[in-house]
Amino acid sequence: MALSKSANGRGAGTVPVPEMDPRFTCFELKLAPSKIHRWGVYAQETIPAGRKVVEYTGEKISRRETKRRADSSRFIYLFTLDPYWTIDGSVGGSGAQYINHSCEPNLVARIVRGHILYMSLRKIKAGEELTVDYHFEKNVQKVVCRCGSAKCRGTINVLK
Ligand SMILES: [Zn+2]
Known part of the structure:
Protein backbone atom coordinates (compact mmCIF):
# COMPACT_ATOMS: atom_id res chain seq x y z
CA MET A 1 0.00 0.00 0.00
CA ALA A 2 1.49 3.33 -1.02
CA LEU A 3 0.61 6.63 -2.55
CA SER A 4 1.21 6.82 -6.26
CA LYS A 5 4.43 8.31 -7.52
CA SER A 6 2.36 11.00 -9.17
CA ALA A 7 1.07 12.39 -5.92
CA ASN A 8 4.09 14.68 -5.71
CA GLY A 9 2.26 17.23 -7.84
CA ARG A 10 -0.12 17.87 -5.00
CA GLY A 11 -1.50 21.26 -4.17
CA ALA A 12 -4.41 23.58 -4.46
CA GLY A 13 -3.65 25.33 -7.71
CA THR A 14 -5.75 28.43 -8.21
CA VAL A 15 -8.89 27.06 -6.59
CA PRO A 16 -10.26 28.80 -3.45
CA VAL A 17 -9.01 27.80 -0.01
CA PRO A 18 -10.02 24.16 0.38
CA GLU A 19 -11.86 22.90 3.44
CA MET A 20 -12.00 19.64 5.33
CA ASP A 21 -15.20 17.64 4.91
CA PRO A 22 -16.45 17.21 8.49
CA ARG A 23 -18.27 13.99 7.57
CA PHE A 24 -14.89 12.25 7.43
CA THR A 25 -12.97 13.92 10.24
CA CYS A 26 -12.99 12.69 13.83
CA PHE A 27 -11.29 15.75 15.32
CA GLU A 28 -11.22 19.48 14.61
CA LEU A 29 -8.88 19.87 11.65
CA LYS A 30 -8.02 22.88 9.55
CA LEU A 31 -6.41 23.44 6.16
CA ALA A 32 -3.75 26.15 6.05
CA PRO A 33 -0.56 26.94 4.14
CA SER A 34 2.26 24.56 5.03
CA LYS A 35 6.01 24.93 5.42
CA ILE A 36 6.38 21.46 3.91
CA HIS A 37 4.39 21.91 0.72
CA ARG A 38 1.53 24.19 -0.30
CA TRP A 39 -1.48 23.26 1.83
CA GLY A 40 -1.29 21.29 5.01
CA VAL A 41 -3.79 19.90 7.51
CA TYR A 42 -3.50 21.02 11.13
CA ALA A 43 -4.94 19.66 14.35
CA GLN A 44 -7.20 22.19 16.07
CA GLU A 45 -7.44 20.16 19.25
CA THR A 46 -5.38 17.50 21.02
CA ILE A 47 -5.56 14.10 19.34
CA PRO A 48 -4.69 11.07 21.51
CA ALA A 49 -2.46 8.29 20.13
CA GLY A 50 -4.04 5.40 18.28
CA ARG A 51 -7.21 7.17 17.15
CA LYS A 52 -8.87 7.45 13.77
CA VAL A 53 -8.28 11.04 12.67
CA VAL A 54 -9.68 11.30 9.15
CA GLU A 55 -10.69 9.08 6.27
CA GLY A 92 -14.78 13.99 -3.52
CA GLY A 93 -11.73 14.16 -1.29
CA SER A 94 -12.29 14.74 2.43
CA GLY A 95 -9.29 17.10 2.64
CA ALA A 96 -7.04 14.26 3.81
CA GLN A 97 -5.43 14.40 0.37
CA TYR A 98 -3.73 17.62 1.51
CA ILE A 99 -1.94 15.89 4.38
CA ASN A 100 1.76 16.21 3.60
CA HIS A 101 4.47 13.59 3.64
CA SER A 102 6.98 13.39 6.48
CA CYS A 103 9.73 10.87 7.10
CA GLU A 104 8.77 11.10 10.78
CA PRO A 105 4.97 11.24 10.50
CA ASN A 106 2.36 11.54 13.22
CA LEU A 107 -0.23 9.55 11.25
CA VAL A 108 -0.25 6.15 9.59
CA ALA A 109 -2.64 4.92 6.90
CA ARG A 110 -4.62 1.75 7.59
CA ILE A 111 -6.85 0.12 5.01
CA VAL A 112 -9.96 -1.26 6.66
CA ARG A 113 -12.61 -2.94 4.50
CA GLY A 114 -11.76 -0.78 1.49
CA HIS A 115 -11.57 2.45 3.48
CA ILE A 116 -8.31 4.38 3.94
CA LEU A 117 -8.13 5.56 7.54
CA TYR A 118 -5.44 7.88 8.86
CA MET A 119 -4.69 6.93 12.49
CA SER A 120 -2.60 8.90 15.00
CA LEU A 121 0.76 7.30 15.78
CA ARG A 122 1.23 9.42 18.91
CA LYS A 123 -0.45 12.22 20.80
CA ILE A 124 -0.78 15.24 18.50
CA LYS A 125 -1.05 18.72 19.97
CA ALA A 126 -3.37 21.45 18.75
CA GLY A 127 -1.64 23.44 16.03
CA GLU A 128 0.58 20.60 14.83
CA GLU A 129 0.59 19.77 11.15
CA LEU A 130 -0.61 16.25 10.35
CA THR A 131 1.78 14.14 8.29
CA VAL A 132 1.94 10.65 6.89
CA ASP A 133 4.74 8.69 5.21
CA TYR A 134 3.79 8.36 1.52
CA HIS A 135 6.16 5.43 0.98
CA PHE A 136 6.72 6.18 -2.71
CA GLU A 137 8.33 3.13 -4.25
CA LYS A 138 12.09 3.14 -4.64
CA ASN A 139 12.03 2.22 -8.34
CA VAL A 140 9.99 5.23 -9.52
CA GLN A 141 11.05 8.82 -10.04
CA LYS A 142 12.77 10.21 -6.93
CA VAL A 143 10.96 13.05 -5.19
CA VAL A 144 13.04 15.27 -2.90
CA CYS A 145 11.68 15.47 0.65
CA ARG A 146 11.58 18.73 2.56
CA CYS A 147 9.87 17.45 5.68
CA GLY A 148 12.52 18.95 7.94
CA SER A 149 12.58 15.94 10.25
CA ALA A 150 15.87 14.93 11.86
CA LYS A 151 15.17 11.47 10.44
CA CYS A 152 14.52 12.74 6.90
CA ARG A 153 15.72 10.18 4.35
CA GLY A 154 16.07 12.87 1.65
CA THR A 155 13.39 11.52 -0.67
CA ILE A 156 9.73 10.70 -0.35
CA ASN A 157 10.60 7.36 -1.93
CA VAL A 158 11.45 4.49 0.36
CA LEU A 159 15.13 3.53 0.24
CA LYS A 160 14.57 -0.23 0.11
ZN1 LIG B 1 11.77 13.74 4.84
Missing part, protein backbone atom coordinates in the same frame (compact mmCIF):
# COMPACT_ATOMS: atom_id res chain seq x y z
CA TYR A 56 -8.99 9.56 2.89
CA THR A 57 -11.90 9.64 0.49
CA GLY A 58 -12.28 10.16 -3.22
CA GLU A 59 -13.33 8.51 -6.41
CA LYS A 60 -12.45 4.82 -6.73
CA ILE A 61 -10.75 4.28 -10.07
CA SER A 62 -9.20 1.37 -11.96
CA ARG A 63 -5.55 0.80 -12.72
CA ARG A 64 -6.02 1.98 -16.30
CA GLU A 65 -7.86 5.16 -15.29
CA THR A 66 -5.20 5.81 -12.62
CA LYS A 67 -2.49 5.78 -15.26
CA ARG A 68 -4.49 8.10 -17.49
CA ARG A 69 -5.03 10.65 -14.70
CA ALA A 70 -1.45 10.41 -13.48
CA ASP A 71 -0.22 11.29 -16.95
CA SER A 72 -2.63 14.12 -17.66
CA SER A 73 -3.31 16.15 -14.50
CA ARG A 74 -1.19 18.84 -12.91
CA PHE A 75 -2.14 18.21 -9.29
CA ILE A 76 -2.71 14.63 -8.43
CA TYR A 77 -3.94 12.99 -5.26
CA LEU A 78 -3.84 9.28 -5.89
CA PHE A 79 -3.79 6.74 -3.10
CA THR A 80 -3.21 3.12 -4.06
CA LEU A 81 -5.79 1.00 -2.27
CA ASP A 82 -4.70 -2.36 -3.64
CA PRO A 83 -3.08 -3.72 -6.82
CA TYR A 84 -6.13 -2.76 -8.85
CA TRP A 85 -8.00 0.11 -7.21
CA THR A 86 -6.86 3.65 -6.51
CA ILE A 87 -8.64 6.43 -4.64
CA ASP A 88 -8.45 9.81 -6.39
CA GLY A 89 -8.71 12.41 -3.64
CA SER A 90 -9.15 15.23 -6.14
CA VAL A 91 -12.74 14.02 -6.72
